[in-house]
Amino acid sequence: MKTDVVVIGGGVTGTAIARELARYHLNIILLEKEDDVAMGASKANSGIIHAGYNADQTTLKGQLNIEANPMFDQLCRKLNVPFQRIGSLVVGFDQADLKVLIQEEIKGQQAGIKNLKILAREQLRAMEPNLNQQARFALYAPSAGIISSYEFTISLANSAVLNGVKVLLETEVNGLMIEAGKIRGVETNRGKIAATIVINAAGLYSDKIAQQAGDQIKITPRKGEYHLLDKNWGDLVNHVIFPIPTKHSKGILVTPTVHGNLLIGPNSSLSTARENLAVSSTGLKEVYDGAKKLLPGLSRKDVIASFSGLRATAEGDDFIIGPSANCVGLINVAGIQSPGLTSAPAIAKSVTDLVKDTLSRINPGLTLTYRDDFIEELPKKLIFTEYLAQNDLEKWQEIIDDHPEYGEIICRCEKISKGEIISAINDPVPAQSIDAVKRRTRTGAGRCQGGFCEPRLLAIMSEELGLSPLAITKKGAGSAILKARTKDWLREQKNYTGGGEQQ
Ligand SMILES: Cc1cc2nc3c(=O)[nH]c(=O)nc-3n(C[C@H](O)[C@H](O)[C@H](O)COP(=O)(O)OP(=O)(O)OC[C@H]3O[C@@H](n4cnc5c(N)ncnc54)[C@H](O)[C@@H]3O)c2cc1C
Known part of the structure; x- marks a missing residue:
């Protein structure tokens, strides 16, 4: 596989960068080692968009925080993120x-x-x-x-995919391909990907990636x-x-x-x-x-x-955003600790400028051009609680008349319908596990924490994905919810005599 840009890491930093770069005529692939985006710090934080008074203005994190804060109203409207x-x-x-x-x-x-x-x-x-x-x-x-940081990250990723970015999940970068001081691509658990530019937005692992190019970053x-x-x-x-x-x-x-x-x-x-x-x-x-x-x-x-x-704290306590000191074409975006969520839209713009600079150094005369078909807004989803809050139940009934799956409430705590779950499973970055559906819809995020709705969710996922219920996981490989069919399990137990002998 060959591409212009590989982004390593599907956190808020990597997804914001991928979406921003998608404005240009570039082939972009984002690689994420987990089964979903937003699985690192972008899943578990305070969700505050900081005003910025706290951060030192001589630091990158201080400057980018202040630049990004005012961007959130418009960006979140476009991405349908609360x-x-x-x-x-x-x-x-x-x-x-x-x-x-x-x-x-x-x-x-x-x-x-x-x-x-x-x-x-x-x-x-x-x-x-x-x-x-x-x-x-x-x-x-x-x-x-x-803000909900994982909903923001997922929406950035969905928007990136809608604009042509390929997101490859469960794809872990375990090596950089470097020749004569230039990046040539990445080696992953699924094979090699040749690329002109590699952006290292691997969060806690950004130092491990940078060190492969000889960059002295410690997280x-x-x-x-x-x-x-x-x-x-x-x-x-x-x-x-x-x-x-x-x-x-x-x-x-x-x-x-x-x-x-x-x-x-x-x-x-x-x-x-x-x-x-x-x-x-x-x-x-x-x-x-x-x-x-x-x-x-x-x-x-x-x-x-x-x-x-x-x-992911780096030495010096600041963001490290810049070209690798040792490898042309590698851009490090490391040490993105707080206020990294707030700063993400500004980080994406600054990295886009670095990509432009790097490309023009590699290939003088090359200028990046804007795509005129970039889609700014994500299509609006049907969300029952929004209609409920507006007391617009007649309109919701019309939706149910056309799509009966929106009339079946699966998560009673959070009032999530089967239709919303099916829609999440078919997102541009699809929800492939129980937790991925939870992050997109809030199924199981309420008081019972999935105690009542999880078996029903599992059945819907099995049906929609065409997989055995045994193959449905909580959060990717190694986290299957069900161990065996009861009948098979009982049969195994009956045949089991102890000491490993089968009768
Ligand atoms: C406790 C806490 C509270 C915080 N509160 C706030 C706050 O209120 N406001 C704020 O602005 N910021 C806050 N932050 C900071 C913010 O959460 C982070 O700055 C931001 O989420 C970092 O995003 P990221 O994409 O750089 O990293 P991550 O979200 O960690 O993403 C990195 C991704 O790279 C993937 N990855 C790693 N190695 C590889 C590899 N080899 N191959 C492929 N993929 C790989 C990981 O799986 C991960 O998904 C907080 C952070 C924490 C931990």
Whole structure:
């Protein structure tokens, strides 16, 4: 296979880059080692679109955060991704905290962020009545927002595919093809792909890829753990609430999610393993205690899920975006820790400029031209809860009359119909596992966490994909839900006499 550009990694960085590059006459292939996009940090984070006052403007992450924040309203409208600009509050309790808040406000104003404001106790209480009554000040940043990071990433990928990008899932890059200091392509578990440009957006593994070209990048994983609370807690706060930041993170925050849950976390601890997403009781206690300082009324009884994400921190604590020092045609996009989700649209633009530069160096005289058929907007999906929220049930009935599968509710907690599930299975980047359907539709994301709907979802997937139920997985290879047909299993047991002998 031969292509112009290979993008390694289907996180928010890789998918945003692939979509942006698809505006030009280029053949693009995106490679993702897992069975879906958004399987790394882009699946498990706070989902905050940061205002940007917090990040140092001499760093790339500071600059790209500020550039990208205003892009989200329009981009999310085009991609049909829920995004709410609810604003954030950094809460202070004493004079020392106030000093920090004033410094942040000045830093933000110097960076050009508008409408930052220090609030006094009464204003704060009016905006957040459930906040700790001891809170005395807050820095208010109205431009901060919330998003579902995996829905955003999946939509970027779907849009890229709609515009001609090939997304190859379960395709792991395990080597770079380099000749005479130039990239020639990548070696994967499914064979070689020749390419003129390779973009390394491999998240936690971006150092491993870069090191193959001799680039000295080192990534250290830093874990952040979370509790997600049921929807009856979603209106406990109206804004993203941060404590005073620590050296390594913005601290344990409390935020409503775009789907009406309450999210608390993350803590921050060094991790040695890049695949270890286990949560710990000590870590989760730290998260709960931290959030409780901000909201004393919080209770753990309605926690419906606990999870963790791994930050890909690079030495120097900044994004590393640029051409490889040793290999023409390789572009590293590494160390994309927070605010990487916020910065993704700006990172994509900056990498597109690097691709243009690199191509013109490889082939002087070559200029990239725009495609005039780029499709900006993703087709709108039929979502029952949207019609329900607008009380437009007559219209939904018309949809059911034409497509009866939209009349069968499969997930009762989140009110997801069979039609929505079938549509997700047939996405441009198709949902191939139970979790992939969950990320696209919210089937199993509610209070029962799939306890009731998962068997029905499994049956629908089996039917729609034409696969045995035994082949349906939770999240790709090695995670089959069913072990054997009961009859076969019983037959095996009867024949089993112990000691490995068959009768
Ligand atoms: C706890 C936590 C909280 C955060 N909160 C926020 C926040 O509120 N706001 C914000 O702006 N940012 C936040 N971030 C940062 C943000 O989540 C990341 O910056 C962003 O998701 C990084 O995206 P990425 O695409 O670079 O990496 P990833 O999402 O990790 O994607 C990399 C992809 O590459 C794939 N891959 C790796 N190696 C290979 C290979 N060899 N071949 C093929 N594929 C490969 C992986 O499977 C993965 O899918 C947070 C991060 C964490 C961990």
